[in-house]
Amino acid sequence: MSARTAGATGGVLVTGGAGFIGCNLAHRLASEGRRVIILDNLSRAGVEQNLAWLQATHGDRIDARVADIRDAHAVRDAVSRAEAVYHLAAQVAVTTSLVDPVHDFTVNAAGTLNLLEAVRARRTPPPLVFTSTNKVYGKLPGVGFTTDGERYVPRDALLAGRGVPEAQPLDFASPYGCSKGAADQYVLDYARTYGLPCAVFRMSCIYGPHQFGTEDQGWVAHFIRRVLAGEPVTLYGDGRQVRDVLFVDDLVEALRLAVDRIGSLKGEAFNIGGGPGNAVSLHDVLERLPALTGCAVERRYDEWRPGDQPWYVSDTGRFFERTGWRPRVSAEEGLGRLCRWLTDAAAPVKPSLRVAS
Numbered sequence: 001m002s003a004r005t006a007g008a009t010g011g012v013l014v015t016g017g018a019g020f021i022g023c024n025l026a027h028r029l030a031s032e033g034r035r036v037i038i039l040d041n042l043s044r045a046g047v048e049q050n051l052a053w054l055q056a057t058h059g060d061r062i063d064a065r066v067a068d069i070r071d072a073h074a075v076r077d078a079v080s081r082a083e084a085v086y087h088l089a090a091q092v093a094v095t096t097s098l099v100d101p102v103h104d105f106t107v108n109a110a111g112t113l114n115l116l117e118a119v120r121a122r123r124t125p126p127p128l129v130f131t132s133t134n135k136v137y138g139k140l141p142g143v144g145f146t147t148d149g150e151r152y153v154p155r156d157a158l159l160a161g162r163g164v165p166e167a168q169p170l171d172f173a174s175p176y177g178c179s180k181g182a183a184d185q186y187v188l189d190y191a192r193t194y195g196l197p198c199a200v201f202r203m204s205c206i207y208g209p210h211q212f213g214t215e216d217q218g219w220v221a222h223f224i225r226r227v228l229a230g231e232p233v234t235l236y237g238d239g240r241q242v243r244d245v246l247f248v249d250d251l252v253e254a255l256r257l258a259v260d261r262i263g264s265l266k267g268e269a270f271n272i273g274g275g276p277g278n279a280v281s282l283h284d285v286l287e288r289l290p291a292l293t294g295c296a297v298e299r300r301y302d303e304w305r306p307g308d309q310p311w312y313v314s315d316t317g318r319f320f321e322r323t324g325w326r327p328r329v330s331a332e333e334g335l336g337r338l339c340r341w342l343t344d345a346a347a348p349v350k351p352s353l354r355v356a357s
Protein backbone atom coordinates (compact mmCIF):
# COMPACT_ATOMS: atom_id res chain seq x y z
CA MET A 1 0.00 0.00 0.00
CA SER A 2 2.82 2.41 0.80
CA ALA A 3 3.92 2.22 -2.84
CA ARG A 4 0.59 3.57 -3.96
CA THR A 5 0.62 7.04 -5.47
CA ALA A 6 -1.87 9.64 -4.32
CA GLY A 7 -2.71 10.79 -7.84
CA ALA A 8 -3.92 14.19 -8.95
CA THR A 9 -7.01 14.39 -11.14
CA GLY A 10 -5.47 16.00 -14.17
CA GLY A 11 -7.69 14.72 -16.96
CA VAL A 12 -8.92 11.64 -18.75
CA LEU A 13 -6.20 9.31 -20.07
CA VAL A 14 -6.71 7.86 -23.54
CA THR A 15 -3.96 5.40 -24.47
CA GLY A 16 -3.75 5.17 -28.26
CA GLY A 17 -5.44 8.57 -28.31
CA ALA A 18 -3.91 9.57 -31.65
CA GLY A 19 -5.43 6.53 -33.36
CA PHE A 20 -8.77 6.34 -35.09
CA ILE A 21 -11.05 5.59 -32.15
CA GLY A 22 -8.87 7.42 -29.62
CA CYS A 23 -8.89 10.61 -31.68
CA ASN A 24 -12.69 10.59 -31.93
CA LEU A 25 -12.99 9.93 -28.19
CA ALA A 26 -10.44 12.60 -27.27
CA HIS A 27 -12.21 15.11 -29.53
CA ARG A 28 -15.53 14.43 -27.85
CA LEU A 29 -14.10 14.70 -24.33
CA ALA A 30 -12.15 17.89 -25.10
CA SER A 31 -15.21 19.41 -26.80
CA GLU A 32 -17.03 18.97 -23.50
CA GLY A 33 -14.28 20.91 -21.72
CA ARG A 34 -12.38 17.91 -20.32
CA ARG A 35 -8.59 17.80 -20.26
CA VAL A 36 -7.34 14.76 -22.16
CA ILE A 37 -4.00 13.04 -21.60
CA ILE A 38 -2.97 11.13 -24.72
CA LEU A 39 -0.33 8.41 -24.47
CA ASP A 40 0.57 7.13 -27.93
CA ASN A 41 3.85 6.16 -29.57
CA LEU A 42 2.53 7.27 -33.01
CA SER A 43 3.56 3.92 -34.49
CA ARG A 44 0.49 3.72 -36.74
CA ALA A 45 1.17 5.47 -40.02
CA GLY A 46 -0.79 8.72 -40.36
CA VAL A 47 -1.98 9.10 -36.76
CA GLU A 48 0.42 11.99 -36.13
CA GLN A 49 -2.04 14.00 -38.28
CA ASN A 50 -4.85 13.12 -35.86
CA LEU A 51 -2.76 14.31 -32.91
CA ALA A 52 -1.80 17.56 -34.66
CA TRP A 53 -5.48 18.16 -35.46
CA LEU A 54 -6.52 17.53 -31.85
CA GLN A 55 -3.86 19.94 -30.58
CA ALA A 56 -4.80 22.61 -33.13
CA THR A 57 -8.50 22.22 -32.29
CA HIS A 58 -8.30 21.99 -28.51
CA GLY A 59 -5.00 23.60 -27.53
CA ASP A 60 -4.04 23.09 -23.88
CA ARG A 61 -6.87 20.63 -23.28
CA ILE A 62 -4.74 18.02 -25.05
CA ASP A 63 -1.77 16.83 -22.97
CA ALA A 64 0.13 14.65 -25.47
CA ARG A 65 2.79 12.18 -24.40
CA VAL A 66 4.57 10.39 -27.22
CA ALA A 67 5.42 7.24 -25.29
CA ASP A 68 5.12 3.49 -25.43
CA ILE A 69 2.52 1.54 -23.47
CA ARG A 70 5.37 -0.80 -22.45
CA ASP A 71 7.27 2.08 -20.79
CA ALA A 72 6.40 1.59 -17.10
CA HIS A 73 7.66 5.02 -16.04
CA ALA A 74 5.73 6.95 -18.74
CA VAL A 75 2.57 4.93 -18.12
CA ARG A 76 2.74 5.38 -14.36
CA ASP A 77 3.23 9.12 -14.77
CA ALA A 78 0.23 9.42 -17.13
CA VAL A 79 -1.98 7.27 -14.88
CA SER A 80 -0.98 9.22 -11.76
CA ARG A 81 -2.94 12.21 -13.08
CA ALA A 82 -5.90 10.40 -14.60
CA GLU A 83 -9.48 10.50 -13.33
CA ALA A 84 -10.44 7.79 -15.86
CA VAL A 85 -8.54 5.58 -18.31
CA TYR A 86 -9.59 4.40 -21.76
CA HIS A 87 -7.09 1.79 -22.93
CA LEU A 88 -6.93 1.70 -26.72
CA ALA A 89 -3.20 1.58 -27.53
CA ALA A 90 -2.47 -1.66 -29.32
CA GLN A 91 -0.92 -3.54 -32.17
CA VAL A 92 -4.21 -3.80 -34.04
CA ALA A 93 -3.76 -6.07 -37.06
CA VAL A 94 -4.12 -9.87 -37.23
CA THR A 95 -1.82 -9.90 -40.27
CA THR A 96 0.98 -8.05 -38.45
CA SER A 97 0.60 -10.32 -35.42
CA LEU A 98 1.27 -13.33 -37.66
CA VAL A 99 4.52 -11.77 -38.89
CA ASP A 100 5.78 -10.71 -35.44
CA PRO A 101 3.84 -12.44 -32.65
CA VAL A 102 6.37 -11.44 -29.98
CA HIS A 103 5.94 -7.73 -30.69
CA ASP A 104 2.17 -8.23 -30.75
CA PHE A 105 2.28 -9.97 -27.36
CA THR A 106 4.52 -7.42 -25.66
CA VAL A 107 2.40 -4.46 -26.78
CA ASN A 108 -1.06 -5.94 -26.30
CA ALA A 109 -0.71 -8.32 -23.37
CA ALA A 110 2.36 -7.06 -21.45
CA GLY A 111 1.49 -3.41 -22.25
CA THR A 112 -1.97 -3.88 -20.75
CA LEU A 113 -0.51 -5.51 -17.64
CA ASN A 114 1.86 -2.57 -17.32
CA LEU A 115 -1.12 -0.20 -17.41
CA LEU A 116 -3.12 -2.27 -14.92
CA GLU A 117 -0.20 -2.20 -12.49
CA ALA A 118 -0.08 1.59 -12.75
CA VAL A 119 -3.82 1.78 -12.06
CA ARG A 120 -3.48 -0.66 -9.13
CA ALA A 121 -0.74 1.55 -7.65
CA ARG A 122 -3.16 4.45 -7.23
CA ARG A 123 -4.67 4.88 -3.77
CA THR A 124 -8.07 5.32 -5.41
CA PRO A 125 -7.77 3.51 -8.74
CA PRO A 126 -9.55 5.35 -11.58
CA PRO A 127 -12.12 3.57 -13.80
CA LEU A 128 -10.62 1.79 -16.80
CA VAL A 129 -12.34 0.57 -19.98
CA PHE A 130 -10.39 -1.76 -22.26
CA THR A 131 -11.11 -2.16 -25.99
CA SER A 132 -10.98 -5.90 -26.64
CA THR A 133 -12.16 -7.61 -29.80
CA ASN A 134 -14.66 -10.14 -31.13
CA LYS A 135 -11.58 -12.18 -32.15
CA VAL A 136 -11.56 -13.59 -28.58
CA TYR A 137 -14.45 -15.83 -29.75
CA GLY A 138 -12.39 -17.20 -32.65
CA LYS A 139 -14.38 -18.66 -35.52
CA LEU A 140 -17.28 -19.41 -33.17
CA PRO A 141 -16.59 -23.15 -32.80
CA GLY A 142 -19.77 -25.14 -32.47
CA VAL A 143 -21.70 -22.69 -34.65
CA GLY A 144 -22.67 -24.04 -38.05
CA PHE A 145 -22.93 -21.67 -41.01
CA THR A 146 -24.74 -21.71 -44.30
CA THR A 147 -25.33 -19.00 -46.91
CA ASP A 148 -28.50 -17.38 -48.10
CA GLY A 149 -26.80 -17.03 -51.46
CA GLU A 150 -25.32 -13.61 -50.75
CA ARG A 151 -24.09 -13.81 -47.15
CA TYR A 152 -22.98 -16.27 -44.50
CA VAL A 153 -25.56 -16.85 -41.78
CA PRO A 154 -25.60 -19.16 -38.73
CA ARG A 155 -27.89 -22.17 -39.04
CA ASP A 156 -29.30 -21.32 -35.60
CA ALA A 157 -32.06 -18.80 -36.30
CA LEU A 158 -31.96 -17.38 -32.73
CA LEU A 159 -28.24 -16.67 -33.01
CA ALA A 160 -28.73 -15.17 -36.47
CA GLY A 161 -31.45 -12.88 -35.16
CA ARG A 162 -29.79 -11.72 -31.95
CA GLY A 163 -26.07 -11.99 -32.55
CA VAL A 164 -23.29 -13.42 -30.39
CA PRO A 165 -23.77 -13.03 -26.61
CA GLU A 166 -21.02 -12.79 -24.01
CA ALA A 167 -21.84 -16.41 -23.02
CA GLN A 168 -20.13 -17.56 -26.24
CA PRO A 169 -17.08 -19.64 -25.17
CA LEU A 170 -13.73 -17.92 -25.60
CA ASP A 171 -11.52 -19.39 -28.33
CA PHE A 172 -8.56 -17.12 -28.98
CA ALA A 173 -7.53 -17.34 -32.64
CA SER A 174 -4.39 -15.81 -34.21
CA PRO A 175 -1.58 -14.20 -32.17
CA TYR A 176 -3.65 -10.97 -32.12
CA GLY A 177 -6.64 -12.88 -30.75
CA CYS A 178 -4.39 -14.42 -28.08
CA SER A 179 -2.71 -11.17 -27.02
CA LYS A 180 -5.94 -9.17 -26.89
CA GLY A 181 -7.70 -12.11 -25.25
CA ALA A 182 -4.99 -12.35 -22.57
CA ALA A 183 -5.31 -8.61 -21.93
CA ASP A 184 -9.12 -8.94 -21.80
CA GLN A 185 -8.82 -11.65 -19.14
CA TYR A 186 -6.22 -9.70 -17.13
CA VAL A 187 -8.50 -6.66 -17.05
CA LEU A 188 -11.43 -8.75 -15.83
CA ASP A 189 -9.24 -10.50 -13.27
CA TYR A 190 -7.81 -7.23 -11.91
CA ALA A 191 -11.41 -6.25 -11.24
CA ARG A 192 -12.05 -9.59 -9.50
CA THR A 193 -8.78 -10.01 -7.61
CA TYR A 194 -7.86 -6.42 -6.78
CA GLY A 195 -11.29 -4.79 -7.00
CA LEU A 196 -10.24 -2.38 -9.74
CA PRO A 197 -13.14 -0.57 -11.46
CA CYS A 198 -12.49 -2.03 -14.92
CA ALA A 199 -14.74 -3.19 -17.77
CA VAL A 200 -14.10 -4.75 -21.18
CA PHE A 201 -15.65 -3.98 -24.57
CA ARG A 202 -15.40 -6.86 -27.08
CA MET A 203 -15.77 -4.85 -30.22
CA SER A 204 -16.80 -5.72 -33.72
CA CYS A 205 -15.97 -3.61 -36.80
CA ILE A 206 -15.76 0.12 -36.04
CA TYR A 207 -15.56 2.71 -38.83
CA GLY A 208 -15.65 6.47 -39.31
CA PRO A 209 -13.63 9.65 -39.82
CA HIS A 210 -9.97 9.76 -38.77
CA GLN A 211 -9.56 6.09 -39.68
CA PHE A 212 -6.37 5.33 -41.59
CA GLY A 213 -7.75 2.04 -42.86
CA THR A 214 -5.41 -0.34 -44.65
CA GLU A 215 -5.64 -3.81 -46.06
CA ASP A 216 -4.47 -5.06 -42.64
CA GLN A 217 -7.00 -3.27 -40.45
CA GLY A 218 -9.94 -0.92 -40.93
CA TRP A 219 -11.47 -2.55 -43.99
CA VAL A 220 -14.45 -0.20 -44.48
CA ALA A 221 -12.22 2.90 -44.78
CA HIS A 222 -9.72 0.90 -46.81
CA PHE A 223 -12.38 -0.17 -49.34
CA ILE A 224 -13.60 3.41 -49.78
CA ARG A 225 -10.06 4.74 -50.22
CA ARG A 226 -9.31 2.16 -52.91
CA VAL A 227 -12.52 2.92 -54.78
CA LEU A 228 -11.96 6.70 -54.60
CA ALA A 229 -8.41 6.19 -55.91
CA GLY A 230 -9.73 4.11 -58.84
CA GLU A 231 -7.91 1.02 -57.57
CA PRO A 232 -9.28 -2.54 -57.31
CA VAL A 233 -10.42 -3.96 -53.97
CA THR A 234 -9.09 -7.40 -53.03
CA LEU A 235 -11.53 -9.62 -51.17
CA TYR A 236 -9.87 -12.35 -49.10
CA GLY A 237 -12.37 -15.20 -49.25
CA ASP A 238 -15.56 -14.88 -51.26
CA GLY A 239 -16.82 -11.50 -49.98
CA ARG A 240 -19.85 -13.07 -48.34
CA GLN A 241 -18.37 -12.56 -44.83
CA VAL A 242 -20.72 -10.62 -42.56
CA ARG A 243 -19.85 -8.02 -39.90
CA ASP A 244 -22.01 -5.72 -37.78
CA VAL A 245 -20.48 -2.33 -38.45
CA LEU A 246 -20.63 0.39 -35.79
CA PHE A 247 -20.10 4.08 -36.51
CA VAL A 248 -17.44 5.55 -34.24
CA ASP A 249 -19.72 8.21 -32.68
CA ASP A 250 -21.92 5.44 -31.30
CA LEU A 251 -18.87 3.68 -29.83
CA VAL A 252 -17.65 6.91 -28.22
CA GLU A 253 -21.04 7.29 -26.54
CA ALA A 254 -20.83 3.70 -25.24
CA LEU A 255 -17.28 4.22 -23.92
CA ARG A 256 -18.34 7.34 -22.02
CA LEU A 257 -21.37 5.56 -20.57
CA ALA A 258 -19.17 2.68 -19.41
CA VAL A 259 -16.95 5.01 -17.36
CA ASP A 260 -19.95 6.93 -16.00
CA ARG A 261 -21.60 3.68 -14.82
CA ILE A 262 -18.46 1.77 -13.88
CA GLY A 263 -19.76 1.09 -10.37
CA SER A 264 -22.38 -1.30 -11.75
CA LEU A 265 -20.44 -2.53 -14.80
CA LYS A 266 -17.03 -3.33 -13.30
CA GLY A 267 -15.66 -6.81 -13.78
CA GLU A 268 -17.82 -7.47 -16.84
CA ALA A 269 -17.28 -7.83 -20.57
CA PHE A 270 -19.74 -6.43 -23.12
CA ASN A 271 -20.10 -7.25 -26.80
CA ILE A 272 -20.27 -3.97 -28.68
CA GLY A 273 -21.03 -3.55 -32.38
CA GLY A 274 -23.70 -2.38 -34.78
CA GLY A 275 -25.84 -5.44 -33.98
CA PRO A 276 -28.13 -7.35 -36.35
CA GLY A 277 -29.61 -4.09 -37.72
CA ASN A 278 -26.21 -3.06 -39.08
CA ALA A 279 -24.93 -6.44 -40.30
CA VAL A 280 -23.44 -6.14 -43.79
CA SER A 281 -21.40 -8.39 -46.04
CA LEU A 282 -18.24 -7.17 -47.74
CA HIS A 283 -20.19 -7.25 -51.02
CA ASP A 284 -23.00 -5.17 -49.46
CA VAL A 285 -20.55 -2.39 -48.63
CA LEU A 286 -18.96 -2.46 -52.09
CA GLU A 287 -22.38 -2.36 -53.76
CA ARG A 288 -23.24 0.90 -51.99
CA LEU A 289 -20.03 2.67 -52.97
CA PRO A 290 -20.75 3.68 -56.60
CA ALA A 291 -23.76 5.73 -55.45
CA LEU A 292 -21.87 7.21 -52.50
CA THR A 293 -18.60 7.99 -54.29
CA GLY A 294 -19.51 8.28 -57.98
CA CYS A 295 -16.71 5.78 -58.69
CA ALA A 296 -16.80 2.29 -60.18
CA VAL A 297 -15.83 -0.71 -58.02
CA GLU A 298 -13.40 -3.36 -59.30
CA ARG A 299 -13.16 -6.56 -57.21
CA ARG A 300 -10.34 -9.09 -57.01
CA TYR A 301 -10.24 -12.26 -54.97
CA ASP A 302 -7.57 -14.04 -52.94
CA GLU A 303 -7.34 -16.84 -50.35
CA TRP A 304 -9.15 -16.58 -46.98
CA ARG A 305 -6.91 -15.09 -44.29
CA PRO A 306 -6.16 -17.01 -41.07
CA GLY A 307 -8.62 -16.37 -38.25
CA ASP A 308 -11.20 -14.68 -40.52
CA GLN A 309 -14.74 -15.31 -39.29
CA PRO A 310 -17.39 -16.02 -41.98
CA TRP A 311 -20.00 -14.26 -39.85
CA TYR A 312 -19.83 -12.17 -36.73
CA VAL A 313 -22.66 -10.05 -35.35
CA SER A 314 -22.71 -8.72 -31.78
CA ASP A 315 -25.58 -9.22 -29.37
CA THR A 316 -25.41 -5.86 -27.58
CA GLY A 317 -28.36 -6.71 -25.33
CA ARG A 318 -26.35 -6.89 -22.10
CA PHE A 319 -24.97 -3.37 -22.49
CA PHE A 320 -28.39 -2.08 -23.58
CA GLU A 321 -30.07 -3.56 -20.50
CA ARG A 322 -27.52 -1.92 -18.22
CA THR A 323 -27.25 1.50 -19.86
CA GLY A 324 -30.01 1.95 -22.46
CA TRP A 325 -27.32 2.33 -25.17
CA ARG A 326 -28.05 1.29 -28.71
CA PRO A 327 -26.46 2.21 -32.04
CA ARG A 328 -28.07 5.28 -33.61
CA VAL A 329 -26.15 5.74 -36.87
CA SER A 330 -27.26 3.30 -39.58
CA ALA A 331 -24.71 1.66 -41.88
CA GLU A 332 -26.17 3.66 -44.76
CA GLU A 333 -25.73 6.99 -42.98
CA GLY A 334 -22.34 6.12 -41.51
CA LEU A 335 -20.89 5.04 -44.84
CA GLY A 336 -22.06 8.32 -46.36
CA ARG A 337 -20.43 10.29 -43.53
CA LEU A 338 -17.14 8.46 -43.94
CA CYS A 339 -17.18 8.98 -47.72
CA ARG A 340 -17.81 12.71 -47.24
CA TRP A 341 -14.92 12.98 -44.78
CA LEU A 342 -12.57 11.19 -47.17
CA THR A 343 -13.56 13.40 -50.11
CA ASP A 344 -13.85 16.73 -48.27
CA ALA A 345 -11.10 18.83 -49.80
CA ALA A 346 -11.18 21.15 -46.76
CA ALA A 347 -10.74 18.37 -44.19
CA PRO A 348 -7.60 19.12 -42.16
CA VAL A 349 -6.76 15.44 -41.72
CA LYS A 350 -6.97 13.14 -44.66
CA PRO A 351 -5.20 9.90 -45.52
CA SER A 352 -3.71 9.79 -48.97
CA LEU A 353 -6.16 8.11 -51.30
CA ARG A 354 -3.34 6.29 -53.08
CA VAL A 355 -2.77 3.21 -50.94
CA ALA A 356 -0.20 0.50 -51.33
CA SER A 357 -1.46 -2.95 -52.36
Ligand SMILES: NC(=O)c1ccc[n+]([C@@H]2O[C@H](COP(=O)([O-])OP(=O)(O)OC[C@H]3O[C@@H](n4cnc5c(N)ncnc54)[C@H](O)[C@@H]3O)[C@@H](O)[C@H]2O)c1
Pocket residue numbers: 015016017018019020021022039040041042043044047067068069070087088089090091092107111131132133134180202203204205206207212218
Ligand atom coordinates in the same frame (compact mmCIF):
# COMPACT_ATOMS: atom_id res chain seq x y z
N1 LIG B 1 -11.22 -0.43 -35.25
C1 LIG B 1 -11.84 -1.57 -34.98
O1 LIG B 1 -12.66 -2.02 -35.77
C2 LIG B 1 -11.54 -2.32 -33.70
C3 LIG B 1 -12.26 -3.51 -33.45
C4 LIG B 1 -11.99 -4.22 -32.25
C5 LIG B 1 -11.07 -3.74 -31.36
N2 LIG B 1 -10.38 -2.58 -31.64
C6 LIG B 1 -9.41 -2.09 -30.66
O2 LIG B 1 -9.64 -0.71 -30.44
C7 LIG B 1 -8.39 -0.07 -30.14
C8 LIG B 1 -8.21 1.13 -31.05
O3 LIG B 1 -8.22 0.71 -32.40
P1 LIG B 1 -8.14 1.73 -33.62
O4 LIG B 1 -8.97 1.16 -34.72
O5 LIG B 1 -8.38 3.10 -33.16
O6 LIG B 1 -6.61 1.52 -34.05
P2 LIG B 1 -5.46 2.59 -34.35
O7 LIG B 1 -4.31 1.81 -34.90
O8 LIG B 1 -5.99 3.71 -35.18
O9 LIG B 1 -5.10 3.14 -32.89
C9 LIG B 1 -4.20 2.49 -32.03
C10 LIG B 1 -3.20 3.52 -31.55
O10 LIG B 1 -2.29 2.87 -30.66
C11 LIG B 1 -1.00 3.38 -30.90
N3 LIG B 1 -0.01 2.39 -30.48
C12 LIG B 1 0.34 1.23 -31.09
N4 LIG B 1 1.31 0.61 -30.41
C13 LIG B 1 1.55 1.38 -29.32
C14 LIG B 1 2.46 1.26 -28.23
N5 LIG B 1 3.32 0.23 -28.14
N6 LIG B 1 2.47 2.24 -27.29
C15 LIG B 1 1.64 3.31 -27.40
N7 LIG B 1 0.76 3.47 -28.41
C16 LIG B 1 0.73 2.52 -29.36
C17 LIG B 1 -0.95 3.66 -32.41
O11 LIG B 1 0.05 4.62 -32.77
C18 LIG B 1 -2.38 4.14 -32.68
O12 LIG B 1 -2.45 5.55 -32.62
C19 LIG B 1 -7.31 -1.13 -30.29
O13 LIG B 1 -7.01 -1.62 -28.99
C20 LIG B 1 -7.97 -2.21 -31.12
O14 LIG B 1 -7.43 -3.49 -30.85
C21 LIG B 1 -10.60 -1.87 -32.79
